[in-house]
Amino acid sequence: MDKNLKRMATMQRMQVTGLELFYKNGYYNTSVDDILKELNLSKGAFYYHFDSKEDFLIEILDNLLARKVYSMLIEPIEGHDNPLHLITNCFENALETAVHNEMDCGFILNNLINEFRGKNEAITRRLNEILQIWEVNLVSAIQKGKFNGHIDRHVDAEGIALFLMSSYMGVRTLMAEDAPSARKYRFMAQLKQYFKSLEVKHSPLKA
Amino acid sequence: MDKNLKRMATMQRMQVTGLELFYKNGYYNTSVDDILKELNLSKGAFYYHFDSKEDFLIEILDNLLARKVYSMLIEPIEGHDNPLHLITNCFENALETAVHNEMDCGFILNNLINEFRGKNEAITRRLNEILQIWEVNLVSAIQKGKFNGHIDRHVDAEGIALFLMSSYMGVRTLMAEDAPSARKYRFMAQLKQYFKSLEVKHSPLKA
DNA sequence: ACTTCAACAAACCGCCCGGTCGGTTTAAGT
DNA sequence: ACTTAAACCGACCGGGCGGTTTGTTGAAGT
Known part of the structure; x- marks a missing residue:
C-alpha cells in the first residue's frame, strides 16, 4: 500500500x-x-x-520515547557479563551522548514526568510504566550479577536500582545546566566509587 | 507604619x-x-x-525558595561534626518531610529548572545561583571533613557534591511518583553504603 | 470636615492556543 | 477520462491567559 x-x-x-x-x-x-x-x-x-494533541503525545511516548529509553538504557545492560561493568558503560555512553548533544535539555522522561504530575493521569501512568520497565531490568541485571558472583550477595538490588535511576536523572538535569563534560566525568568517577563498594568482598588476608 | x-x-x-x-x-x-x-x-x-508575573516569581525565588533551600539543605550541614553524618541526617530529614507532604511534587528547584531551561535566561540564572550555593556549601563541608580526618583525603569533593545533588534531585522526583516511604528508605541505605566508601581507610592489619 | 493615597475591585484588551470545518489537491483504480 | 477517497490546506471559533485601566473604599494626616 x-x-x-x-x-x-x-x-x-x-x-x-x-x-x-x-x-x-x-x-x-x-x-x-x-x-x-x-x-x-x-x-x-x-x-x-x-485525534488530539494528547493522542499525538501518547503515540510519541509509545512509538519513540519508550524505544529510545530501551535502546539507550535497557538493552545495553542485558547480557551475562558483570552488570556493574555493563551499567558503567551504558551510563558512560548515555551521558556522552548528552554531552555532545548541542541542545541537551536533560532527561526527557524526567522533564515530562515533572510537567504532567498531578495534571494528566493517563500520561503520568504511561511515563511511569517506562520508568518501571527500566527499574525492572536494572533489578534483574543486578540480581543476575549477584547470582554470577559479580556483586556482593548481601546488597539490596531494588535499592541499587533506585539509587542508579535517581542519580542518573539528577545528573542529566545538572549536565543540561552547566559544564556537562566536567560533570559527566565527575559523576562517572563517583559512580565507580559506589560500585566498588558493591563488589564481592575478597578476603583481605589473601591479597 | x-x-x-x-x-x-x-x-x-x-x-x-x-x-x-x-x-x-x-x-x-x-x-x-x-x-x-x-x-x-x-x-x-x-x-x-x-510589576509582572515574572517579577512576582523572582520575588518568590529570592524571598522564599532560596531561604527554604538554605534552611533545609545547607544550614543543617554546617558545623564541625563528621560531614557525612550531617549530610545523612540532613537528607533523612528532607526526604522524611517529602514523605509526609501530602502533595509532594518533587524537588521544586528541579521542577523550575526544567521548566525554564532555554526559555527564560534571567530566571534560569537565578535558579542556578541557588544550586551553586548548595554545591559550594556541600564542597566546603566535605573538604572540612577531609581536613578533620572524617573523610578520605584522596576523594574528589566536587565529584561527591555533584553525586549527592544528582541523586537527591532524582530521588525526589521518583518519590513523588510512587512509594515515597519505601524509596526514601532504600535511597538512604544506598547513600550510607556510598558514604562508607568515602571514610578514611583504617589499616586492615590493625583491626 | 476635607484631602490624600495606599489598597483593592472589576471590567476590559489583545493575543495565542487547541480544535473544527469546508474546500482543494493528489493519485490510485477502472 | 472519470470516480473516489486519502491527504492536505487555511480560515475560523471559543476560551483562557497576562496585563492595563478605571473606579471605589477606607484609614491616616491636618
Missing part, C-alpha cells in the same frame, strides 16, 4: 519533530502550530492523522 | 500561595487568576504589588 506508506511517513515526521519540540520546550509550551510550522504542514494534516 | 505592615502581609500571602501553586502546577500552567482566586483577591491588588 503506497498510501499507507505515505501516511506512516508523514505521521513519523510529525512525531519526530513533536518529540524534539516537546523535549526542548515542554508539552504545554509547544503549540501544534509550532510543530507544523517546522514541517510546513497545516493543522488539517495534523488533525487528519491524530 | 501600619500600612507598610499590611502591605508586607498581603505580599507575603500572595508569594506563599504563589509558590505553592507554582510547585503544584508549574509556573506557566498557573495563571495569576488561579493564585488570586485562592486568596479572594483581585488582579488590581496583584499588579499593585508586583
Whole structure:
C-alpha cells in the first residue's frame, strides 16, 4: 500500500519533530502550530492523522520515547557479563551522548514526568510504566550479577536500582545546566566509587 | 507604619500561595487568576504589588525558595561534626518531610529548572545561583571533613557534591511518583553504603 | 470636615492556543 | 477520462491567559 506508506511517513515526521519540540520546550509550551510550522504542514494534516494533541503525545511516548529509553538504557545492560561493568558503560555512553548533544535539555522522561504530575493521569501512568520497565531490568541485571558472583550477595538490588535511576536523572538535569563534560566525568568517577563498594568482598588476608 | 505592615502581609500571602501553586502546577500552567482566586483577591491588588508575573516569581525565588533551600539543605550541614553524618541526617530529614507532604511534587528547584531551561535566561540564572550555593556549601563541608580526618583525603569533593545533588534531585522526583516511604528508605541505605566508601581507610592489619 | 493615597475591585484588551470545518489537491483504480 | 477517497490546506471559533485601566473604599494626616 503506497498510501499507507505515505501516511506512516508523514505521521513519523510529525512525531519526530513533536518529540524534539516537546523535549526542548515542554508539552504545554509547544503549540501544534509550532510543530507544523517546522514541517510546513497545516493543522488539517495534523488533525487528519491524530485525534488530539494528547493522542499525538501518547503515540510519541509509545512509538519513540519508550524505544529510545530501551535502546539507550535497557538493552545495553542485558547480557551475562558483570552488570556493574555493563551499567558503567551504558551510563558512560548515555551521558556522552548528552554531552555532545548541542541542545541537551536533560532527561526527557524526567522533564515530562515533572510537567504532567498531578495534571494528566493517563500520561503520568504511561511515563511511569517506562520508568518501571527500566527499574525492572536494572533489578534483574543486578540480581543476575549477584547470582554470577559479580556483586556482593548481601546488597539490596531494588535499592541499587533506585539509587542508579535517581542519580542518573539528577545528573542529566545538572549536565543540561552547566559544564556537562566536567560533570559527566565527575559523576562517572563517583559512580565507580559506589560500585566498588558493591563488589564481592575478597578476603583481605589473601591479597 | 501600619500600612507598610499590611502591605508586607498581603505580599507575603500572595508569594506563599504563589509558590505553592507554582510547585503544584508549574509556573506557566498557573495563571495569576488561579493564585488570586485562592486568596479572594483581585488582579488590581496583584499588579499593585508586583510589576509582572515574572517579577512576582523572582520575588518568590529570592524571598522564599532560596531561604527554604538554605534552611533545609545547607544550614543543617554546617558545623564541625563528621560531614557525612550531617549530610545523612540532613537528607533523612528532607526526604522524611517529602514523605509526609501530602502533595509532594518533587524537588521544586528541579521542577523550575526544567521548566525554564532555554526559555527564560534571567530566571534560569537565578535558579542556578541557588544550586551553586548548595554545591559550594556541600564542597566546603566535605573538604572540612577531609581536613578533620572524617573523610578520605584522596576523594574528589566536587565529584561527591555533584553525586549527592544528582541523586537527591532524582530521588525526589521518583518519590513523588510512587512509594515515597519505601524509596526514601532504600535511597538512604544506598547513600550510607556510598558514604562508607568515602571514610578514611583504617589499616586492615590493625583491626 | 476635607484631602490624600495606599489598597483593592472589576471590567476590559489583545493575543495565542487547541480544535473544527469546508474546500482543494493528489493519485490510485477502472 | 472519470470516480473516489486519502491527504492536505487555511480560515475560523471559543476560551483562557497576562496585563492595563478605571473606579471605589477606607484609614491616616491636618
